[in-house]
Amino acid sequence: MKRSIVLLLALCILGPLMAQRPGSLIDIASYKYEIELNDLNNQIQGKATVNAVMLQKSDLLMLDLVSTNPSGKGMTVSAVTENGKQLYFTHLRDTLRIALGATANKGDTRQLVITYGGVPADGLIIGRNKFGHRGFFSDNWPNRARNWIPCNDHPSDKAAVEFIITAPDHYQVVANGVQIEETNLGDKKKLTHYKETVPLPTKIMVIGAADFAVQYQGDVNCIPVYSWIYPDAKEKGFYDYALAKDILAYFIKLVGPYAYKKLANVQSTTMFGGMENASAIFYAENSVTGTRKCESLIAHEIAHQWFGNMATEADWSHLWLSEGFATYMTIWYFENTHGTDTATFMRKKDREAVLTFSRKYKEPVIDKSVTDYLQLLNANSYQKGGWVLHMLRRSMGDSAFLKGVRNYYSEYAGKNATTEDLQRVMEQASGKNFKRFFQQWLYTSGQPVLNIRWKYDAAKQLISGVIEQQQNTAFEFPVDLAWTEEGQSQPTVISLMVKDKTTTFSFPVKAKPAGFVIDPGVNLLYEGSATEEK
Template identity: 35%
Template sequence: MPRAFRVLAAASVLPVVLSSALAAQASPSRTGARRAGLDVVHYEFRVDFPARAWPDTIRFEATTTATRRDAMSLSLDLAAAMHVDSTYVNGARVAFTRPGDSVRVALPKGSNDTVRVAVYYRGLPTDGLIVRRDSLLGWTAFGDNFPDRARQWLATVDHPSDKALVDWIVRAPRTHRVIANGELVEETPEAGLAGAPLVRTHWRTVRPIYTGLMVIGVSPFAVLELGETACNLAERPGCVRQSVWTSPDRRAAMPGNFARAGDIVAFFSTLVGPFPYEKLAHVASSTRFGGMENAGAIFYDQRLFVPGAISESLIAHETAHQWFGDAVTEREWPHVWLSEGFATYFAALWTEHAHGDSAFLAEMHDIRAKMLKSPITVEKAVIDTTLDDLTRVLNTNVYEKAGFTLHMLRREIGDSAFFRGIRAYYAAHRHGNALTADLQQAFERSSSRQLDWFFDQWMRRPGYVDADASWSWNQKTLQLTVTVRQGTRFAPYRLSLAVDVTTASGTMKRVRVTVPAQRLATMTVPLTLAAKPRAVLFDGDVSLLGVLRQ
């Protein structure tokens, strides 16, 4: 995590050592940035919902604790529609300004110290915190911050490069319960105005997360406990407590595929590293996404909470994000594939683990087909350095193309080097940030190979392979050769091509041949054969990103 100063706080933050490759990859951001000279280490959000039928005004207190190098002001992102009443710095009331969607306060003279800024404000957010009337539940409220919508209701540095601990202290009617990131500290009955019954709920994280993942859910929940899962496979001692939070009328349909949630966490914990957070709740919510990977509290579209609607694949995808996207977060938005590409491929890895090779290859085939149909595949690179509008940050490039690229890399360097690189990358950057160069460096170390060519052609170029392949048999030399023609639509790619050879005796042998980045290339297949093969099949392991005619 590239911070100005290391933090000492009530909960520990694991140190992260960043490589020189990361610094070399830094470039001016078109999509926001952290605050120069400041590092936010903790947020405390107090949210007060009124004890009435409809929360027409919600009161907020957002307290930001930051380490300072030499900054003389702090600008927090906050939508102009939220009404700021007052601001305090280190307990003293100070003046503030409201330039655009922000609130700015001057800081006292000083350097290399810690500052604490509190902002008191109110309003009814129109985004970020989704407050809705419900004919059965009265009203519900759900945070839905991705990618930069926390600012619509929370005063924060709303960028993934500045991760922090967070405390949620929420007062809501006794009819509702509150779910949030972290571990539950208390649920305490209180009396509101005119003695109205409220509950004060406090959640606290012990691991830093970025603002896009900082959420609450407030609803008359029915909770199904999934119990203690993935025991001895978490960062914290013991097991990973999992649960499903849904509306009372849909409680009977659970757990459905959530019955596999414990197995999914155990699988990823074994494959990557210990589960990073305090617990894992699966929540029916008002998210605009099918699922949103909020740290320790995954929010799903509530309409999916019917029998069979939430697939194992969706649960696996969002759970994989707890490691990739949450614990290891892209430092800049053009590298969001480090989140979405990983979740896409790791959901497929779950399929491979749970349902076998045939199901896995079918899923990879579907991922590739979706990528090939998308116009953005030929318009933009996966790492889109021109990105300046975060409404376009998610697309098939960062999901399907990036996920399939990880699959190709696994075939290129082999399972042992691939998963060793994954574990090293995760261990080096967990609870911090990373860029693509960090991942490349991990794979280069694990495979003892230079991989610039791989990341350049698949991550920094638009397009895909569009090629023709054929084979021929030389009876005199008893050699099988493969010819690949490419480059008519996109520049030629260097490829690792699977060749399945059915021998004259009927035995199938698979070998890989390296195809150079040339328009026309002929390679000898490294097999000893006594006679002409019965058949030759290319890309039988579905590991070529593109179209291969044969």
């Protein structure tokens, strides 16, 4: 009894002292979630079997799980056991603190079984879709899995996962991994069991239960591709989502093998336009139109299966390694399937988004001050991240850049990476030093603001001028200048390397330029204008 009192005191006292992050002292090897859903109310009943590897000696283990709030939403834990033995625990301030039956040494694996239930406050969206039909869709990003499953809710911890879902038998259930069982239990209930052996961060663990029409689209490199569509929209949805098969084939050829055993593209009630859940991508229900306007969305989410899912950012501050990559891989896909003009248009549109964002917010891409991670879903993480990769490609050349992308994925597939890791890989692939490049584009807010003044000297047959960087810190970058001389059908394009706040230039010409353009190919992230001096 004395030990019980001591452990309970330790749970209450040490909890606040260890509040840096509940799961920072463990590495989860696997989860198994047995969850029951029903149509009478929004309550779920769950049992979680968690295999945790201890990263240091401890007699305490902590997991993320949202506590019941005053409105009655949240999870309540009824029992925690190890080898059938009840363990003492507290569940306060969204953290489950468990007193281990015996002290665990560093490297030990402890298997805990947690019985719990409640109404999810978030994370598992329960409600009616646009057609009025009830459904259940998990929506975990960034750290919202804790609302319905006990877990180490951080992208740095990847684990194998199983979902065993008991639900009313009129629902079809989709989840990560391979379906290994579907059994009618009687009493209008059905059990569906999925298993994913490739370790995943919690942000991309997923279940969906709804009335679906499911279509097998065929295989890509022995990977079956499926479309899961609301029955009311199945014809439009099957047509729209059929794009996924060719997109998957493209990225396999470009980057490397697909890591999972299937690809399911699922119409859902996700709060996002799309959510890249591993092997079971959720798309917003309005993505289905029958016009295939969702092609860029599908490409973006499939690209995430490599970047974000397998090669995962080590922390949310490095989110651009996920969203910037998916954004640029989408443009790369369109460049190869729809042509360079389409890719140029997409970069121009993305540049406008970055400039609009930067005029209002003065944060760098890598911003460690953010604690509300939903705020990171912005033009810095997406469009600017994509632009950084495009400019890196321009600096490295296509061949070296592709080598770097493949090497980065190969090295960090199944692992976590930081921006410094990507920088090192790209430097190795190119033989170049990118210290200043990464510092200015990712750790410094804003982008070059250029004031270019030029004039034509008829006597000397010269164009001369000055490029002024008007932002506080000078960036280093190449910029293309183009002009068309009278009588010419094609413009002359000259590339300059700009390093300082002021750069002068002078070029010979045969006739007065009819026009002068900055960055005609849309290859530089900048704002500004060029003015002719008389």
